[in-house]
Structures are given as C-alpha cells and as structure tokens.
Amino acid sequence: MSNFIVDKSGIKRYLVSVKINGSEYTRVVKANTLLVNFLREDLDLIGTKKGCELGDCGCCTVMLDGKPVNSCLVLAVDVDGREVTTIEGIANGEELDIVQEKFIEHAAYQCGYCTSGMIISSRALLNENPSPTEHEVREAIAGNLCRCTGYVNIVEAVLAAAEAEKK
Amino acid sequence: MSVKVNKDFSYVGKSLDRNDSFLKTTGRAQYTADLKFPNMLYGKLIRSTVAHARIINIDTSEAEKLPGVKAIITAKDVPSMKWGLSPARFDENIFAIDKVLYVGDKIGAVCAVDEETVYKALKLIKVEYEELPAVLTWQEAAKEGAPQIFEEYPGNVNTEIHHKFGDPDAALKEAYYVRTDRLQGQRTYHAFIENHCSIGMWDGDKATLYSSCQSVHYLQYHLARVLGMKMGDLRVLKTHVGAGFGGKLDPTGLDFSALILSKMLGQPVKMFYDHEETFLNGHGRHAITMELTTGVDKNGKVLAHKFKAILDGGAYTGLGIASTYYAGSLLGVLYPIENYQFDAYRYVTNLPPCGAQRGHGQPQPRYAFEHHLDLIGEAIGVDPIDMRLVNARKNNTVTTAGYEVKSYHLGKANEMARDASGWKEKRGKLGLGRGIGVGNGGFVTGAGFCQYRTDLPHSVGMIKIYDDGTRAFVYSQAVDIGQGSDTVLLQMAAEAMGYPYEKCQMYAGDTDLTTLDFGAYASRQTLMAGWAVKRAGEDVKQKILEQAVEMFRESGRIKEGWAYIGNRELRPDDLDCKEGIVFVKQEPSLTLTFEEVARRYFVTKGVLIGRGWYHPGKLGGNHKGAAVGTSPAYSSATQIAEVKVDLETGQIECVDTWDVHDSGTIINPKLFHGQVHGAFSMGIGETIWEEVKFDDKGKLLNGNFSEYRLPTALDMPPVLSLTVEDSWEPNGPYGLKEVGEGATTPTMGCVANAIYDAIGVSMTELPITYEKVWRALKEKREKEQK
Numbered sequence: 032m033s034n035f036i037v038d039k040s041g042i043k044r045y046l047v048s049v050k051i052n053g054s055e056y057t058r059v060v061k062a063n064t065l066l067v068n069f070l071r072e073d074l075d076l077i078g079t080k081k082g083c084e085l086g087d088c089g090c091c092t093v094m095l096d097g098k099p100v101n102s103c104l105v106l107a108v109d110v111d112g113r114e115v116t117t118i119e120g121i122a123n124g125e126e127l128d129i130v131q132e133k134f135i136e137h138a139a140y141q142c143g144y145c146t147s148g149m150i151i152s153s154r155a156l157l158n159e160n161p162s163p164t165e166h167e168v169r170e171a172i173a174g175n176l177c178r179c180t181g182y183v184n185i186v187e188a189v190l191a192a193a194e195a196e197k198k
Numbered sequence: 199m200s201v202k203v204n205k206d207f208s209y210v211g212k213s214l215d216r217n218d219s220f221l222k223t224t225g226r227a228q229y230t231a232d233l234k235f236p237n238m239l240y241g242k243l244i245r246s247t248v249a250h251a252r253i254i255n256i257d258t259s260e261a262e263k264l265p266g267v268k269a270i271i272t273a274k275d276v277p278s279m280k281w282g283l284s285p286a287r288f289d290e291n292i293f294a295i296d297k298v299l300y301v302g303d304k305i306g307a308v309c310a311v312d313e314e315t316v317y318k319a320l321k322l323i324k325v326e327y328e329e330l331p332a333v334l335t336w337q338e339a340a341k342e343g344a345p346q347i348f349e350e351y352p353g354n355v356n357t358e359i360h361h362k363f364g365d366p367d368a369a370l371k372e373a374y375y376v377r378t379d380r381l382q383g384q385r386t387y388h389a390f391i392e393n394h395c396s397i398g399m400w401d402g403d404k405a406t407l408y409s410s411c412q413s414v415h416y417l418q419y420h421l422a423r424v425l426g427m428k429m430g431d432l433r434v435l436k437t438h439v440g441a442g443f444g445g446k447l448d449p450t451g452l453d454f455s456a457l458i459l460s461k462m463l464g465q466p467v468k469m470f471y472d473h474e475e476t477f478l479n480g481h482g483r484h485a486i487t488m489e490l491t492t493g494v495d496k497n498g499k500v501l502a503h504k505f506k507a508i509l510d511g512g513a514y515t516g517l518g519i520a521s522t523y524y525a526g527s528l529l530g531v532l533y534p535i536e537n538y539q540f541d542a543y544r545y546v547t548n549l550p551p552c553g554a555q556r557g558h559g560q561p562q563p564r565y566a567f568e569h570h571l572d573l574i575g576e577a578i579g580v581d582p583i584d585m586r587l588v589n590a591r592k593n594n595t596v597t598t599a600g601y602e603v604k605s606y607h608l609g610k611a612n613e614m615a616r617d618a619s620g621w622k623e624k625r626g627k628l629g630l631g632r633g634i635g636v637g638n639g640g641f642v643t644g645a646g647f648c649q650y651r652t653d654l655p656h657s658v659g660m661i662k663i664y665d666d667g668t669r670a671f672v673y674s675q676a677v678d679i680g681q682g683s684d685t686v687l688l689q690m691a692a693e694a695m696g697y698p699y700e701k702c703q704m705y706a707g708d709t710d711l712t713t714l715d716f717g718a719y720a721s722r723q724t725l726m727a728g729w730a731v732k733r734a735g736e737d738v739k740q741k742i743l744e745q746a747v748e749m750f751r752e753s754g755r756i757k758e759g760w761a762y763i764g765n766r767e768l769r770p771d772d773l774d775c776k777e778g779i780v781f782v783k784q785e786p787s788l789t790l791t792f793e794e795v796a797r798r799y800f801v802t803k804g805v806l807i808g809r810g811w812y813h814p815g816k817l818g819g820n821h822k823g824a825a826v827g828t829s830p831a832y833s834s835a836t837q838i839a840e841v842k843v844d845l846e847t848g849q850i851e852c853v854d855t856w857d858v859h860d861s862g863t864i865i866n867p868k869l870f871h872g873q874v875h876g877a878f879s880m881g882i883g884e885t886i887w888e889e890v891k892f893d894d895k896g897k898l899l900n901g902n903f904s905e906y907r908l909p910t911a912l913d914m915p916p917v918l919s920l921t922v923e924d925s926w927e928p929n930g931p932y933g934l935k936e937v938g939e940g941a942t943t944p945t946m947g948c949v950a951n952a953i954y955d956a957i958g959v960s961m962t963e964l965p966i967t968y969e970k971v972w973r974a975l976k977e978k979r980e981k982e983q984k
Contacts, residue, residue, distance in 0.1 A: 077232040078224070085902055088473075090391050121224070143680065169911040184868075
C-alpha cells in the first residue's frame with residue numbers, strides 16, 4: 032500500500048505514482064477515488080469517458096499494464112507503481128495508430144462517446160492477438176457498448192487494422 | 199421523375215471521412231461533461247422517491263450545514279411558468295409545485311464545490327410526502343374513478359385523436375378477407391452512452407448555457423420563455439454530443455438549474471445526471487396497445503384499415519401529442535389506403551414521461567401492421583413480399599390524407615431486398631427453428647411545421663470566406679449528435695461553392711455565432727439545413743463569379759484570348775467554379791483561383807459572406823393534426839431479417855439482415871450505411887431484449903445496461919445495406935431524403951415476422967424475449983399433443 036497522509040477531518044489521502052502514456056505522475060488521492068475520475072478530474076485526460084460508472088458500457092476503458100479495464104471499476108490507489116495507457120497515448124504525436132486510421136476510414140464511430148474505449152479494447156486485442164477472427168474481435172469489444180453503429184463498421188475497422196499491421 | 203446523380207460532383211455522393219475524425223479517434227473531442235471553467239461549481243437534481251404525492255415539507259437544513267454546499271433551490275426559488283415541447287399542453291414546471299408525479303420527478307437542485315459534496319448533500323435532504331394513489335398503467339388510468347394526475351386531463355386522457363378517411367366500415371363489408379389483431383409494444387429507452395450535462399454561466403445580463411442537446415434553438419426558446427429572458431440574452435450552445443435518438447430534445451431540469459444557480463452564485467455551474475437518472479429523465483418510446491382491423495381483396499390489396507392505439511404516456515406531455523399522431527399518420531404514406539380510421543388515446547400515468555425515440559411514434563405501429571399483414575397474407579395464400587408489392591405506394595402520388603409524395607420507390611426496395619436475401623429460396627423453407635421475415639418502413643424528411651407557432655424559416659445558413667480565401671467557415675445551428683450532419687452539410691456547402699471540402703470548417707449548434715436551424719429531430723437536418731447551406735454556397739459562388747468577371751476584364755485576357763465572347767461582355771454565367779478553380783466554361787484553360795478571387799473581393803468589397811434560407815412552404819393535408827406527418831419528402835425502406843431460434847430455450851439469434859433504402863441521393867454513402875446499421879441494431883434490441891421496467895410502486899427496476907439489455911457486438915448480425923439508385927427527390931437538396939429515423943421503423947416488423955416464420959407462433963407482444971418464445975413453443979407443443 033502506498034504512503035498516506037491524514038487530513039484534518041481524519042481522512043487518509045494516498046500518494047499514487049503512476050506511469051500514464053509514458054509519463055510519470057504523482058498525485059494525492061482519497062481511498063475511494065476511481066481511476067476514471069483521477070484521469071479526468073486530476074489529470075485532465077478527458078479522452079477517457081465516463082458513462083454508466085457500473086462497468087457495463089465500457090466507454091471508460093483504459094489499458095492497465097497492457098490489459099483493458101473499466102477505469103470506473105478500478106481505484107486510483109490500486110494503480111500505484113503501474114502503467115496506464117489512455118486514448119491520449121495511442122497516437123504517436125499527430126501520427127495516428129493504425130486502429131485509429133481504420134476507424135476513420137470505415138466510419139467506425141458516430142457520436143464518438145464509446146470510441147476511446149472501443150479503440151483501447153481493439154488495440155489491446157491486436158497487441159495480444161495480431162490475427163483475430165471476426166468472432167474474436169466481437170468478443171474483445173463485447174464489453175464496449177455502442178448505440179450508434181451496430182458495430183458493423185467497428186468490426187470491419189479492427190479486422191482491417193489487423194490486416195494492415197501484418198504487412 | 200428520375201434523375202441520376204451527377205457523376206461530376208466533386209463531393210456529393212462521396213464517402214468522405216467525417217470532419218471530426220481526428221478529434222473523435224484521439225480522445226480530443228470535448229463533450230459537455232469534459233468542459234471545466236474556472237471557479238466552477240457542481241450540481242444535481244433532488245428527485246422524488248414516490249410515484250404520486252403531495253409535498254408537505256422539504257427540509258434542507260442538514261444539507262445546508264454541510265461544508266462545501268453553496269445553494270439548494272426548490273420550486274419557491276424559481277419561476278413557476280409551465281413549459282413543455284407541445285404548445286397545446288404546457289404542463290411541466292422547473293421543479294414540482296406541491297405535487298410530484300413519478301419516482302424521479304424534479305423537486306429541486308443542490309449545488310456544491312465538488313461532485314462528492316453534492317451526493318452527500320442529497321442524502322441529507324428530507325422530503326415529507328402525503329402519498330396519493332398512483333396509476334402505473336394506462337389501464338388503471340382509464341378506470342372509472344381512477345386517481346386524477348392532472349386536473350386538465352379528465353380521465354387522465356392527455357391526447358385523443360379520431361381520424362376517418364373514406365368509409366372503412368362499408369369497405370370492410372365488401373372485403374374478400376377481414377382480420378383483427380391485437381398487439382402490444384413496450385416502453386423503451388434511447389440508451390445513448392453520454393449522460394445529459396449542462397453548464398450555465400453569466401456575464402452581467404447575458405447568460406451562456408452549454409448543454410448536451412439535440413436542438414439549441416428549441417432549448418433557447420423554452421428557457422428564455424420560462425425564465426423571462428429575451429432570446430438574444432441567452433446563448434445556448436453545444437460541444438460534441440454523445441448521441442440523442444430523441445432523448446436530448448426536451449429541456450431538462452439540468453438546463454434550468456444551471457442557469458438559475460449560476461446567476462444566483464455568480465459562478466459557472468455544471469449540472470449532471472448519473473446514468474440511472476437519464477432513464478428517469480425518460481422521453482423514450484411509449485408502450486402502445488394496438489388493435490388493427492383490415493379488409494383486403496383476394497390479391498392482398500388493403501381496402502380498409504381501422505387502427506386503434508393507446509399510448510401509456512407517463513407523467514407530462516413533452517412531445518407526446520406528436521408521438522400519438524405519428525402512431526397513425528404515416529401508414530397511409532407507405533400503403534395507399536382509401537378507407538382509413540385512426541383512433542388514439544394517450545393517457546398520463548405516474549411513470550417517467552415518454553416522448554420521441556428514433557422513428558418517433560411509428561416503429562411499434564409499423565411492427566403491428568407489418569406482422570398483421572403477414573398474418574393476412576398467410577390466410578389468403580399470398581407471399582409476404584407480394585402482399586407488400588401489391589400495396590406499396592407509387593412515385594408522385596398524394597395520400598388519402600392529402601400529403602404529397604414525390605419520389606417513392608417502396609416497391610423497388612421490396613424487390614431488391616427479396617432478391618438480395620435469397621427470399622424465394624428461404625421463405626417457409628428453412629425448417630423449424632429458422633425463419634426469414636420482411637418489414638417495410640419510412641419516415642418524414644423533416645416535419646412541415648416548427649414545434650411552436652412561428653413564421654421563422656426552418657433553417658438559415660451562412661458561409662464566411664476567410665479574408666485570403668484559404669478557408670470557408672460554414673455556420674448552422676444544426677446539431678451533429680453523431681449522425682454526421684456536420685460532414686454532409688460541409689459536403690453540400692463545398693459542392694455548391696465549388697470550393698475544396700478539406701478547407702471547409704463547420705461552426706454549428708451555437709445560438710450566438712451560428713444561424714438558425716431547429717436542430718436534430720424528425721430526420722430533418724440533411725434536407726433542411728442542407729438546403730440552407732447549399733443556397734449559402736450558391737450565394738458565395740455567385741459573388742465569386744461576379745468578382746472573377748471583373749478580374750478577367752481588368753486583366754484584358756478575355757478580349758485577346760477568347761473568340762466566343764465576340765461583341766458581348768463576359769458575364770458571371772459564362773463562368774463556373776469547381777474545387778477552388780474558377781474557369782470560363784467555353785474555354786476552361788482560362789482560370790483564376792478561388793483564393794485570389796476571394797482575396798480581391800475582400801480587398802474591394804469587404805467580407806465575403808454567402809447566405810441561404812429554407813422554409814418548406816405550404817404542404818398538403820388539411821385535417822386536424824395534419825401538421826404531424828406532413829413533410830417535404832418521404833423515405834421508404836424494406837428490411838429483411840433471418841433468425842435462428844433455439845427450440846429448447848427460446849433463445850433468438852438474428853443471423854443475417856438486409857436493408858434497401860429509397861433515400862434519394864446519398865450524400866455520403868459510408869455515413870449513410872452507418873445510419874442503417876445503427877438503426878437496425880436499435881430495432882433488433884427493441885424487438886428481442888429491451889424494456890424499461892418498474893415495480894408496483896413505480897420505482898425504476900432496470901436503469902442500467904446490465905439489466906436494460908442493449909445489443910452487443912456479439913448479438914449484431916451482418917447488415918447488407920443497399921439503396922435504390924434511381925431515387926431522386928425534387929424537394930431535397932441534390933435530390934436527397936432522410937435515413938436516420940426511418941431506418942428503425944421496418945426492423946421490429948421484419949424480425950418479428952422472421953421469428954414467426956421460424957416457430958410458427960405469432961408473437962404479439964414486444965419485446966419477444968427468449969422466455970416468451972419458450973412459453974409459446976411449450977403451449978404449441980401441448981396443444982399439438984392434445
């Protein structure tokens with residue numbers, strides 16, 4: 032457990048050091064601070080969206096040590112000493128990742144609210160499995176709800192990204 | 199009339215990338231909840247915990263003592279003027295005065311320094327109620343002596359419609375076959391992922407409100423009216439909007455509170471819903487109880503139809519009057535029915551209000567009629583597709599109710615869908631447990647009337663060319679809620695100007711800085727805002743061509759180089775402009791760049807602005823309620839679904855789907871198909887899984903996505919989306935018609951009909967859950983064994 036200080040009302044505040052998108056951040060958080068709120072409120076990384084806050088919709092998905100997680104179900108204190116990748120860390124500067132490129136090419140988003148989480152889940156899948164079947168793609172994004180696209184173009188985009196990366 | 203899309207178009211008809219591609223794929227797109235302003239406060243609504251009660255007392259004293267709480271407001275602190283989206287039924291207050299009408303009704307608002315303090319304060323507020331008997335279904339509301347929810351709606355009847363065209367009773371007597379069916383729809387919810395959020399702030403007497411909404415204009419109109427402000431004193435704008443589907447059209451308690459609290463406290467105030475509250479905010483699809491009686495001739499041609507619809511409205515009217523009309527007003531557009539009777543009632547009940555959801559009042563009645571049509575076809579031995587072909591409306595016709603329908607290719611859509619799906623090889627031949635079904639639908643391309651009475655145009659567009667001609671800024675209050683309106687408006691503006699699409703930039707959804715549009719509802723923006731920006735683009739082009747004539751003359755190039763000019767002066771109509779190059783039509787080597795012409799215009803005349811305007815004018819239909827259903831253009835569509843049903847468990851899998859759309863010119867095919875995919879997905883969800891449920895006290899049971907079951911990527915079948923290529927709509931810019939809402943209207947019918955084909959039991963109640971199918975199959979087996 033990380034170091035803590037106790038404020039004047041007796042509430043413990045924990046020191047959290049975490050590597051996010053390649054940079055080290057150290058902040059003081061409360062025990063009940065959710066990772067999604069830590070990212071959005073304390074670090075202004077608003078690309079991670081807040082949706083249901085129950086782990087159902089997946090729009091807050093980030094990579095924690097390379098694995099996709101719902102950041103509304105992870106406490107900020109639990110990421111101490113670990114590595115987080117958010118949507119802001121997917122592109123290399125202004126150069127988009129192949130998953131982002133294929134999302135654009137295939138119109139794989141509409142309102143865009145689920146897109147950050149969808150791209151994170153897709154990127155995490157391709158990191159683990161560079162040649163997924165269509166069913167594996169569908170399984171990988173089954174925890175990311177999208178009301179706009181019917182997933183048709185998303186599945187196409189992820190398969191196209193896998194194909195392009197093989198080359 | 200049929201005109202092919204001009205293949206020479208530079209941008210119209212092309213699958214261009216969305217204008218927000220970079221922002222939305224990198225996480226940089228900002229939604230309202232992502233915005234932060236210095237010194238900003240946070241707030242939430244205080245909500246009723248009971249379904250129907252008088253408020254005796256609201257004790258906020260403990261909450262006020264909590265450090266960090268800045269203000270708590272209730273009805274006594276805010277204007278009491280009633281509002282609503284239907285001018286004929288203003289019945290909602292900012293906060294409940296005396297009486298709450300449903301679990302979740304708005305009682306007040308709490309504002310504090312951070313979200314956590316807001317939640318803590320809410321727990322300390324004690325509301326004392328005198329509970330009243332509640333009515334939770336329309337059947338209870340309709341009972342003799344039922345508790346009255348509103349004084350102004352005796353018998354709890356909020357809306358009542360009786361339409362009669364021709365003589366249905368006489369025609370039924372003459373018919374070859376007559377059938378009556380009763381079907382039931384369910385209450386569903388839009389289920390966008392972004393929760394509502396509003397941020398209010400003031401600068402002296404000028405207010406600004408950011409809101410995740412579908413119409414900045416209507417929001418501005420209603421807020422200004424209730425708060426006693428001039429519209430110009432209130433700026434309403436949106437950032438990116440995380441979808442709406444009809445659920446972000448009504449003003450919310452957040453919008454009112456954000457403005458009131460920020461004025462009171464002199465600090466920006468962000469008001470937000472959590473996920474369950476978006477369900478409580480409601481305004482989703484009404485559950486409709488439907489009875490259909492139809493008489494046909496021996497070919498299946500509908501001779502008469504009587505439709506009775508009863509809508510469970512929930513508390514308040516919202517858009518409910520229009521929902522009720524839409525339940526019956528569009529059937530006659532799909533199928534010409536000379537003898538048609540429509541009787542409808544909308545009851546108020548003590549549940550969250552219902553309103554518009556993709557397709558508005560129409561999808562459930564479409565399901566009912568399309569299934570009814572299959573049952574009739576079966577009885578008289580006519581194939582479902584043939585039933586539809588014999589009834590489909592033709593091009594350039596007028597409906598029984600007087601609506602003019604220009605382009606209409608429903609028959610062609612049916613034929614194309616039939617052929618693409620392999621219908622003839624599959625229908626009735628797939629064996630028990632597998633089935634294929636068809637459904638038709640369509641929608642208005644924008645409503646013919648504004649939601650409130652006004653002489654305003656429906657859309658106004660403006661384009662400003664940057665000083666040196668290197669960018670074009672396109673302005674409209676159209677709201678891109680994800681459907682891609684910004685992109686297609688830019689495509690049309692670029693085409694009209696003859697200017698590169700990549701250099702066009704959209705400014706949309708801001709009542710101060712952009713130009714009037716009524717917003718995203720009734721599938722209207724591509725046509726209405728499309729006309730406005732197209733005309734603005736043509737205005738820019740005209741000014742560019744006039745300026746270019748001056749420049750050609752000044753340069754002397756014309757007299758030397760171009761024989762055709764002869765003894766007449768060069769005129770603007772001798773020129774054209776495409777993709778940023780101005781050229782002489784008869785001598786295309788004579789060119790100027792748009793940029794140099796625009797710069798010269800700026801230097802000699804000032805800023806180069808193009809203006810456009812659109813009003814649909816007087817449209818057909820003179821009966822009471824004709825306003826709901828009249829439109830400049832109607833889309834039509836056929837969908838086919840193939841399903842697999844597990845006969846042991848009742849589990850339904852939608853395995854393949856086809857959609858053929860008659861949408862006129864397609865401005866951006868890849869965005870268009872995206873609309874079809876999304877609409878199909880919502881329709882499948884509503885057919886099989888989705889239903890908002892309440893307990894016997896009116897408390898919401900499933901306000902979350904684990905219990906309100908949306909389709910996931912694993913549920914969604916492939917969709918083959920096709921278009922009727924020679925569809926051209928004279929009333930639409932570049933010949934276009936809608937797709938967004940209409941695409942949901944055939945789905946429930948086609949999936950339900952496929953299930954019927956698979957199991958041989960007519961399922962008359964949505965959603966057609968696994969359990970209902972399992973029970974139906976069990977009953978069927980038991981009957982067969984007897």
